[in-house]
Amino acid sequence: MTSISNLPATARMMERLEKLALDTDEPGKLTRLYLSTAHRKAVDTVMGWFSEAGLTPSLDAVGNISARFEGKTPGLPALIIASHIDTVRDAGKYDGNLGVLAGLAVVEELRRLGETLPFAIEVIAFGDEEGVRFPITMSGSRAVAGRFNMAALDGADAQGITMRAAMETFGLDTAAIGAIARDPKHVLAYIELHIEQGPVLEAANQPLGVVTAIASIQRFAATIKGEAGHAGTVPMPYRHDALAAAAEMILAVERIANGRKGMVGTVGIIGAQPGAVNVIPGDVNFSLDLRAPNDEDRNAGVAEVLAALEAIAKKRGVTLTLSSGYEDKAALCHPAIQQGLAEAITGLGFEPIALPSGAGHDAMSFEGFCPMGMLFLRCKGGISHNPAESITPEDADIALAAMLAFVRKLDPAKLRG
């Protein structure tokens, strides 16, 4: 391990992360939903810091904050450094917020040293990544990449407030959403620093990881129809217990995912009917979430899981119905960005751990739009979406140093073609 660079921007970033966590919709915990009062406060807070850094921030029609730090000549294509400032309920301080303030810290450090680059840097704070409030996620980054789905404006939150109405209350002009889209000719690349949200870096004893791809995902809703009956009178051989079938299926999902490199499979919701202590469960429904680092592996894994589930249903004399829900292709990180980030980490004396992202991120919105990449930072216990989320100032400093090394060495010519 090498020494710490102790960048002035690191201490400031860590202080800002503490302060930003105070802009919350729920006193005593951090909950900052898209277009909420806390989001409005956070916009003012973050725009103030952008201005302090010498930038001229603007708020766009979906509530993203953005500002450019010009390169050697004004108007050069920009490297976007971004993440999100919305949170889940009872969140940690670093998910999203870290990536935004790290982008700002990179610019502050360059300005402090009087450096300019052969490209511009655009720092963006997306307003909606988590998708907690409305039935859409990543609307901020999608708008920037020209992929905002206008039909989402009619989606409503739990109180029945549509996204369109919430935007109007927030002071945003929905008619201007289309104009947010950047021209890909003016975007050099997209990078995002994010906490890992998993235990890989901690286990490897390394602060930083280079993301290879954002996982390919497919979700299903499963329904099993068995036969309800009296828990005392139906002998075991005559049963068609839907919950016992589900149990065997869940273990099959676990076994198959375990046997495939990089694949993860999760049953996170399960319900049994009629739900009585003395009744054999006749109906069960459960969720199924399957992910893999690329689409081929995901498709192959999904096929194996579905075949195994069908076989279990057949063997047990129950009917299995599967409906396919959310699906997203893998978003591959650009090889030149992966290489540049890995070299930056190596240059600091650390080992760049290559790892896929099992979670979705704003970076996905830029797949096919511009070269994109992600840097993961070790977080304590791999815990996220939880107030226990934790990073060290030393690791944050290493992350900033790596990002600075990356931007200083980034050759725009390598990202074209």
Ligand SMILES: [Zn+2]
């Ligand atoms: Zn996040």
